[in-house]
Amino acid sequence: MFVDSDPETFNTTAELIASKLTAKTKLIIPVHLFGQCADMTSILKLANSKGIPVMEDSAQSIGARHHGQISCSMGLTGTLSFFPSKNLGCFGDAA
Numbered sequence: 794m795f796v797d798s799d800p801e802t803f804n805t806t807a808e809l810i811a812s813k814l815t816a817k818t819k820l821i822i823p824v825h826l827f828g829q830c831a832d833m834t835s836i837l838k839l840a841n842s843k844g845i846p847v848m849e850d851s852a853q854s855i856g857a858r859h860h861g862q863i864s865c866s867m868g869l870t871g872t873l874s875f876f877p878s879k880n881l882g883c884f885g886d887a888a
């Protein structure tokens with residue numbers, strides 16, 4: 794199930810996620826967009842209260858931090874991308 798974005802940050806929020814949770818929800822995947830992290834404090838609080846693991850999609854937030862904690866290090870696991878169009882592009886395409 795997809796969750797909409799917050800028009801202020803273009804990231805998802807715990808409130809938007811909460812509105813879509815069902816008994817069948819097995820995993821929450823916040824997608825950190827445009828070099829900024831979603832509000833992982835409230836997302837992890839929601840996820841932990843429901844016993845649902847979080848996997849961060851950090852493809853577009855390499856090096857970004859949320860309250861000092863680096864993107865891709867806050868959930869149970871996370872994913873990155875080394876595709877040249879991502880935030881890492883200025884360092885080369887990792888090819």
Ligand SMILES: Cc1ncc(COP(=O)(O)O)c(C=O)c1O
Pocket residue numbers: 824850852853873874875876
């Ligand atoms: C947010 C996000 N996640 C994942 C991916 C997938 O990355 P890759 O093509 O390196 O697997 C992309 C690629 O566009 C992306 O923008």
